[in-house]
Amino acid sequence: MKKAIKILVTYVILLLTSFTIYAQTDYWTGAWNTKFGKVTIRKNGDKYSGFFPKGQLTQIRVQDGALIGYYSRMVAKYDKSSLGKKGTFKFILSNDKAKFDGYHKSETDARWRSENWNGEKIWGTVMPVIVSNNLLTAVKPTWTGTWETDTFGRLKVWDTGTKYKNSKNAIRIEGRFFIKGGGDFIDIFDVEGYSSTSKPKVFKGSFNHNGRYGYFELKFGSPTDNDFKGYLNYNKSLPSVKPVRHEKRVYVKGKRTSSAKPNMNTY
Incomplete structure (x- = not known):
């Protein structure tokens, strides 16, 4: 009986230590108001995904503090926006974490467009996020x-x-x-x-x-x-x-x- 209990305890300890549990503050996740519509950014484990009206953000990563990746969208005949059908984006977070300076370059552009893709946060994860075994769980927000x-x-x-x-x-x-x-x-x-x-x-x-x-x-x-x-x-x-x-x-x-x-x- 004692041997069985010992084996069970050992198994539980190994099971618990097999999970990677850590806390981090992620300011990118949430919804942002932009001139090209609401941009929503999500995170599952260490991977980001995003979408905006008739479009999506893909291959997103953080590099030197900026969020960069690619976008693609459905374009109507009357659409004259500088985004085009697809391209590259770069978002740079402000010090107060409530805004970002956005830049984009369509597939036909050789350089970043002068027309910015700036955003202001609507809602988001501004509290620690617990990631356990690649499952995302937001901690209840506090007044801090x-x-x-x-x-x-x-x-x-x-x-x-x-x-x-x-x-x-x-x-x-x-x-x-x-x-x-x-x-x-x-x-x-x-x-x-x-x-x-x-x-x-x-x-x-x-x-x-x-x-x-x-x-x-x-x-x-x-x-x-x-x-x-x-x-x-x-x-x-x-x-x-x-x-x-x-x-x-x-x-x-x-x-x-x-x-x-x-x-x-x-x-």
């Missing part, structure tokens, strides 16, 4: 990253993964608001809050700096996991006790520009 808001400047957030105070189902989230003033002045507010395991896309908490404070409720996923909407309530004066008549509510929207853990000490 850098967000640009339409009202309160830049929000940097880190989902700590630890319990929030004594709660059993809330995860602690830390962050900072960076609000640019005149000249080089930047006002910084410390942010503390939580998201529940049942509603991971909702972020509730408070922010403060030198007697100025408030609280907020934000929710991402509208329309994508890289966008949030919500509101902030903050005091307009500096009393030690927060009177309701001194509060002001502001509605805010934000867009994630990076899903990496941010540096809280720099803008």
Whole structure:
């Protein structure tokens, strides 16, 4: 019996170690708005594939940080685009991972066209992706990253993964608001809050700096996991006790520009 158990354990260990499991951040996968229609890029294991209106991307690879490959498409008689029927493409990702500079060269072109094939991300895998035995599984998105808001400047957030105070189902989230003033002045507010395991896309908490404070409720996923909407309530004066008549509510929207853990000490 012991020998059988030992053999079984050995088999399980060998089975587990035969799988290649690793985490990586892949910013190319997703959908991108371009002048030639929506471009969708997918990845299965280490291979990319892509398609766009009446066309596809093939033999895709990453070279020196750029995504390059070939495209082919069905062309109508009235079509006068510079893409032609088929050709070569090269996409270069921006620093914020939200856009790319695109170049193309049709089969009749000797050089890259001056008419660019630029793209801006609609949705995509901005969180780690687990690849196990060539099977792709996206990890549930978190709040971690850098967000640009339409009202309160830049929000940097880190989902700590630890319990929030004594709660059993809330995860602690830390962050900072960076609000640019005149000249080089930047006002910084410390942010503390939580998201529940049942509603991971909702972020509730408070922010403060030198007697100025408030609280907020934000929710991402509208329309994508890289966008949030919500509101902030903050005091307009500096009393030690927060009177309701001194509060002001502001509605805010934000867009994630990076899903990496941010540096809280720099803008």
